[in-house]
Amino acid sequence: MISNRLAGKVAFVTGAARGQGRSHAVRLAAEGADIIAVDICEQLDSVGYPMSSKADLDETVAQVQALDRRIVARQADVQDLAALTAAVDEGIAEFGRLDVVVANAGIASYRPALELSELDWDEMISVNLSGVWRTIRASVPHVKAHGEGGSVIITSSTSGLRGIPNAAHYAAAKHGLVGLMKVLALELGRDRIRVNTIHPTTVDTPMVQNQETLELFLPGQQDQSREAFARVAKRLNVLPVPWIQSEDVSDLVVFLASDEAKYITGSALPVDAGMISRW
Secondary structure, three states: OOOOOOOOOEEEEEOOOOHHHHHHHHHHHHOOOEEEEEEOOOOOOOOOOOOOOHHHHHHHHHHHHHOOOOEEEEEOOOOOHHHHHHHHHHHHHHHOOOOEEEEOOOOOOOEOHHHOOHHHHHHHHHHHHHHHHHHHHHHHHHHHHOOOOEEEEEEOOHHHOOOOOOEHHHHHHHHHHHHHHHHHHHHHHHHOEEEEEEEEOOEOOOOOOOHHHHHHHOOOOOOOOHHHHHHHHHHHOOOOOOOEOHHHHHHHHHHHHOHHHOOOOOOEEEEOOOHHHHO
């Protein structure tokens, strides 16, 4: 249900070119927010699936504009603090304020811990953990500046609350986000800025639906279809679904961005179909 809960607000979303990031940007816009959006739109060496493109980011722009909302979208890598700062500053110059930060950009790769290369480890931590800090460093001072509070929403994972084999570097980064969130909630509470992490189960996005993931879950099997993957993925959740949609996560993002969540901070909130409870 669209209720215009964010009218007059401005939201900054990283990883906005596709998947969860696009869904969050479009849903926030549908609720009345103007959007500052960034995405790397390039390939990283440690990532084994095709990453986003400039055309993907252009599609996010088109979908936001179709809702009659304004958007400033730029290519920027969350490993580059100067680029993030420039993008946010450009958005602030256009919109005059910032209320919501959705630190969503992230990557995935899979290998046993003792087989990870230094590049695998370093790039994962740089994007999925340090990239969130850089996002917050570039943006939250603007939320503080207008003195009306705000919301910081950090995309972690079920891997941020439990262990998953073949993803030590990913789990380390996602667990680290919970610690970062808890400290930020303490430090920013006096400014009425709420900080929370969200923890999705498997989400039906290009980061999940790719050959690298199929090889992890269906190694060497002749049938590596979407249907075969769904049968395996369904076993991970308590509710009888193999994965959720980006829009299901966006429901939680919009709630946390809105005044309905005005007293929720310092919390790690699953949207996980019961995955964390199952294992």
